[in-house]
Amino acid sequence: MRHNITQLHEQVKAGNFLAIARGVTIVENSLPGYESLLLSLHETRHARVIGITGPPGAGKSTLVSALLHHWLRENKKIAVLAVDPSSPFNYGALLGDRIRMSEYYTNPNIFIRSLATRGALGGLSAKIIEITDLIREAPFDIIMVETVGVGQSEVEIAGLADCTIVALVPEAGDEVQTLKAGVMEIADIFVVNKADRADAEGLYRNLRILAHEKSTETHETPVIKTVATENTGIEELATEIDKFLETQKQQPAKRLHLMTEKCWQLITAQRMKNINHNVLKSELATAILKDDFNLYAFTKDFLNRSQ
Amino acid sequence: MRHNITQLHEQVKAGNFLAIARGVTIVENSLPGYESLLLSLHETRHARVIGITGPPGAGKSTLVSALLHHWLRENKKIAVLAVDPSSPFNYGALLGDRIRMSEYYTNPNIFIRSLATRGALGGLSAKIIEITDLIREAPFDIIMVETVGVGQSEVEIAGLADCTIVALVPEAGDEVQTLKAGVMEIADIFVVNKADRADAEGLYRNLRILAHEKSTETHETPVIKTVATENTGIEELATEIDKFLETQKQQPAKRLHLMTEKCWQLITAQRMKNINHNVLKSELATAILKDDFNLYAFTKDFLNRSQ
Numbered sequence: 001m002r003h004n005i006t007q008l009h010e011q012v013k014a015g016n017f018l019a020i021a022r023g024v025t026i027v028e029n030s031l032p033g034y035e036s037l038l039l040s041l042h043e044t045r046h047a048r049v050i051g052i053t054g055p056p057g058a059g060k061s062t063l064v065s066a067l068l069h070h071w072l073r074e075n076k077k078i079a080v081l082a083v084d085p086s087s088p089f090n091y092g093a094l095l096g097d098r099i100r101m102s103e104y105y106t107n108p109n110i111f112i113r114s115l116a117t118r119g120a121l122g123g124l125s126a127k128i129i130e131i132t133d134l135i136r137e138a139p140f141d142i143i144m145v146e147t148v149g150v151g152q153s154e155v156e157i158a159g160l161a162d163c164t165i166v167a168l169v170p171e172a173g174d175e176v177q178t179l180k181a182g183v184m185e186i187a188d189i190f191v192v193n194k195a196d197r198a199d200a201e202g203l204y205r206n207l208r209i210l211a212h213e214k215s216t217e218t219h220e221t222p223v224i225k226t227v228a229t230e231n232t233g234i235e236e237l238a239t240e241i242d243k244f245l246e247t248q249k250q251q252p253a254k255r256l257h258l259m260t261e262k263c264w265q266l267i268t269a270q271r272m273k274n275i276n277h278n279v280l281k282s283e284l285a286t287a288i289l290k291d292d293f294n295l296y297a298f299t300k301d302f303l304n305r306s307q
Numbered sequence: 308m309r310h311n312i313t314q315l316h317e318q319v320k321a322g323n324f325l326a327i328a329r330g331v332t333i334v335e336n337s338l339p340g341y342e343s344l345l346l347s348l349h350e351t352r353h354a355r356v357i358g359i360t361g362p363p364g365a366g367k368s369t370l371v372s373a374l375l376h377h378w379l380r381e382n383k384k385i386a387v388l389a390v391d392p393s394s395p396f397n398y399g400a401l402l403g404d405r406i407r408m409s410e411y412y413t414n415p416n417i418f419i420r421s422l423a424t425r426g427a428l429g430g431l432s433a434k435i436i437e438i439t440d441l442i443r444e445a446p447f448d449i450i451m452v453e454t455v456g457v458g459q460s461e462v463e464i465a466g467l468a469d470c471t472i473v474a475l476v477p478e479a480g481d482e483v484q485t486l487k488a489g490v491m492e493i494a495d496i497f498v499v500n501k502a503d504r505a506d507a508e509g510l511y512r513n514l515r516i517l518a519h520e521k522s523t524e525t526h527e528t529p530v531i532k533t534v535a536t537e538n539t540g541i542e543e544l545a546t547e548i549d550k551f552l553e554t555q556k557q558q559p560a561k562r563l564h565l566m567t568e569k570c571w572q573l574i575t576a577q578r579m580k581n582i583n584h585n586v587l588k589s590e591l592a593t594a595i596l597k598d599d600f601n602l603y604a605f606t607k608d609f610l611n612r613s614q
Contacts, residue, residue: 272578
């Protein structure tokens with residue numbers, strides 16, 4: 001196995017898509033060789049990781065698609081990791097545009113992989129970190145990680161991306177929609193997608209105010225209007241991504257911060273790996289009916305049995 | 308020690324404030340007897356736990372103070388746990404109103420305790436759960452837990468409160484302000500405090516829309532306008548709290564959910580207890596400078612040394 005993993009690692013570094021796909025499968029499912037594969041990774045940090053998050057319906061996949069299109073013309077090599085379970089990437093169809101989709105899936109410069117979310121608390125983000133680090137080993141210029149922003153997961157994602165894009169769309173009551181997003185703090189770049197809608201201006205203005213409030217002397221979070229389906233604003237977005245990545249290179253403190261968060265999540269996942277949330281809940285369902293129920297005695301017993 | 312803890316527990320159950328204070332100190336600092344004290348708790352569930360959260364400046368402490376005033380007239384016994392590091396309770400002064408403050412601090416029906424936030428990830432909420440469960444053992448009618456809503460902690464707090472109040476204030480660009488709160492999902496009751504300000508109506512209206520979007524056939528999250536400094540709206544707020552608590556009594560599924568979240572946090576804290584975030588960060592700061600740095604090798608080694 002050790003020998004195979006070494007060989008696989010070499011193939012990943014050479015950019016062999018089949019090897020990358022196999023490596024991702026090994027890491028995703030913790031198959032034999034999983035640990036030695038991760039232990040053999042180098043911090044080459046060639047590829048930059050771009051996180052794209054936002055509520056369902058914000059057109060994240062369309063944005064990814066438009067950015068792909070843009071970067072392909074610059075001869076970039078790109079990996080796409082779609083963690084959103086509702087992402088069209090997950091169904092092998094991109095926006096129903098099957099022609100473009102098949103173009104992407106057969107393009108030697110694009111590697112696409114979707115990941116099912118598992119519902120296991122703490123477990124998902126550690127897996128994404130591991131898989132992203134594996135893909136980073138291959139000679140990609142850019143790795144895009146698309147996640148849906150509906151809970152805490154998008155905050156975790158911010159910990160692994162070099163640049164996090166938060167995509168929003170105008171809607172009736174857009175302040176209210178964005179209230180729910182809970183992803184404001186993590187945005188390096190805001191995108192107002194579907195900006196040709198009549199009510200886009202209000203959302204744009206609010207985000208500009210927010211960005212201004214968050215601004216420092218040297219930096220204010222850009223807010224970009226796009227119509228991803230028509231490639232409008234994509235060039236400007238790509239320029240802002242480049243600019244942001246350029247400034248980040250000079251920030252060792254940010255790298256240390258990201259690395260600490262990544263490590264913390266790996267440690268948490270490791271320490272919690274034999275704790276199953278569903279088992280916990282079902283055991284509690286019985287236990288709390290007892291007259292002498294004590295949460296601390298239950299927890300102690302549960303932990304003893306979970307060694 | 309065992310004998311002393313049994314005695315202390317009896318005194319807590321009898322409502323002896325000195326014993327409660329000592330018990331909180333024991334739990335807060337994991338002093339000897341800490342575990343046996345927690346293991347001796349009964350699930351009497353007499354007191355109801357009211358969580359109050361919101362961004363800094365929302366007037367949370369003023370709301371707590373006004374609710375205290377209201378409930379005192381109903382001869383309720385109340386405990387206040389202030390987790391907000393900037394809470395005036397932490398400085399022994401309540402809103403600069405030292406006369407009322409000293410009245411509260413010497414009132415035999417009110418127990419006030421402030422908790423320093425520790426910055427240790429995962430550790431704070433488990434401590435608050437434990438301390439709240441200890442205080443719940445005493446004959447209080449209500450336990451108010453005040454936390455500042457600036458990160459993920461308020462989400463964790465929602466897991467221990469029977470009713471969570473999210474307090475907001477109108478401000479220039481109030482949609483934008485609330486964007487940052489990230490606490491919308493957890494509100495059982497919204498409070499628009501400082502509602503006498505000219506721009507309160509916009510915030511109120513937005514929250515009503517949000518509440519309506521979240522509503523079910525039988526429940527819509529109430530939005531209450533208050534001017535806590537003048538006791539305006541406090542009676543209505545107290546009524547809504549009572550109503551909410553009444554409906555919650557009939558919901559075993561919610562109790563199981565809360566209990567599972569509490570237990571998960573206790574388990575996480577237990578499993579992570581010898582992992583120090585600052586130590587991790589400082590070790591990483593050195594390690595990432597090395598040419599052959601590998602995050603997984605570092606993590607493995609760090610975990611081995613943290614057994």
